[in-house]
Amino acid sequence: MRVLLTGHQGYLGSVMAPVLQAAGHDVVGLDTGLFAGCLLGPAPVDPPAFDVDLRDLTDTHVQGFDAVVHLAALSNDPLGSLAPEITYEINHRASVRLAHLAKEAGVRRFLYASTCSVYGSGGADLVTESAPLRPLTPYAESKVRVEDDVAAIADSGFSPVFLRNATAFGYSPRLRADIVLNNLVGAAVLTGQVRVMSDGTPWRPLVHAQDIAAAFSCALTAPIDRVHCAAYNVGTEINNVTVAQIAATVADAVPDSRVVISGEAGPDPRSYRVDFSAIRGAFDGYEPRWSVADGAVELYQQYIRWGLTPARFAEHYTRLAHLETLKAAGKLDSTLRFERIGAEHG
Template identity: 30%
Template sequence: MRVLVTGGAGYIGSVVAAQLVEAGHDVVVLDDLSTGHADAVPAGARLVEGGIREHAQAVMAEQGTEAVLHFAARSVVPESVAHPDRYWDGNVGCSLALLEAMRVCGVGRIVFSSTAAVYGEPETVPIPEDAPVRPGNPYGATKAAIDAALTEHARMHGIGAVSLRYFNVAGAYAGLGERHTTETHLIPIVLQVARGLRESVSVYGADYPTPDGTCVRDYIHVADLAEAHLLALEHCRPGAHRVFNLGNGTGFSVREVIEVCREVTGHPVPVVAAGRRAGDPATLVASSERARAELGWVPRRPGLREIVADAWAFHTAHPGPAAGAEPRA
């Protein structure tokens, strides 16, 4: 299949692009490299450097694109709170331009990189796909808006759309891993401490109603996540927009993550106690039963130790400067 991957030079997009190439698809990556890396685009895929508004339609026409996997987005929650206009324009505006380019070029399938942030504070855990959508920040709100647009485009134009709502993604695959200029994710930040690039990691709140008092989150290996995208691509149905949660269905606390990182790396990880952050739910764990039943997707790397070990192998092979942001667990 001839596939366009927007944001395919980023962390998750590059892993999905690599698996698409391995599966024999014709892959073009469209990325403006504002946060992505040209060397993350896998061999066998062609990189077009530029934005969606300027280049998507031309690339689709030239490639004869049959499907789109859409990862290009701004995704830092604190930045979205400080600059919501950038997120509404960069996430929603560009996605609408992408959908219009698909309509013009007759592209009938899209798999969208959505997020569990659309749920906000959950009423039930594990979180099912029919849970209320009430995002607590502009980032989540933009993803929810794009989901709504996909529903309408499926209804009006007959495209087949799938939104995949991720929980916490970590690990590495085929030499591809997280390289964010501003790091906000817990596992890579803890690994930066182990590498001596940070002095300590802050634990925000130890009095939550969880087994050890720290927040519990659902971690999924990036390779498992990527495999779900390939399955979703095959399950796009004309005129339908389908939504699937992706997670292990198992939660790990902040303290558990830090302890596993200590064991894997063999390095001490000093911890600094800090107060709770506004808007941090105690527990976020996915129900992925729909993806298992309808896509036939099963996480093959569910263990936290394997996730951390793969991330550690990547980070030790790709040393870089520490980033100054605090983690969003």
């Protein structure tokens, strides 16, 4: 299958591209390279790719593909809150336009990376895909809008699937440190403290980047009549954990570290536990392999192996800080476009 993978140089894309290639797919990437330099360890071997902003796509970029796997987005809540209008422009409008272009080009499958944060505050019960969507941030709201708008154009020739990823964790050659487990392990390595800014009580569903990639790989080949226009939570119930439990797991993985729950950020309204049974039923043989404890050990080992430094942790692996650094250096304009955007390469 010939697959267009948007965001292939991001945190998840750098893990997913080789997984899809190993499954036998012909993968072509699409990315501007905003986060291509956020490396921890050697740079991965990227697939051939289009160097183009998602907002500037034309029909030529989607011609000749059997499927689109759409990961590209401004991908964390602080950034979305800082620049909500750009978040909607990229995450919502450009994503929906991509779906329309793909449909017009005859692309049959469209896999969309949504998020479990669409559920907002889910209460004590496990939330399923049929639960009310209560997004609390511009990032999560943009995901809900794309799901609605893309579902509206689904038909017998265009089959979207919405994969609502739990909060990702784990090593990627292009690292993110502004997601909870990755952040806490990094802080423990650098400072000896597993510092929790909230009171530690919110629930978070977590899933390893490799397990997300495996879910997308399964979705590409699942019978269309089984998964057409369906949403699936991506993760596993054993990784429904509180932030305090995550912190304790990190302290177990990082020698000579200790948990500090400061509570200085106040209560966090984003708290939810998620039911993941639907994806196991839809995708034969799919079962996430990584526990939170496994991920904490992996991250500790990789941080030590590649010499994590405070500067890179704070500036390169945090999305908001990295973009602000690029803007300060004159490389990005106010709309988060590179001052010079290249053409097709690879």
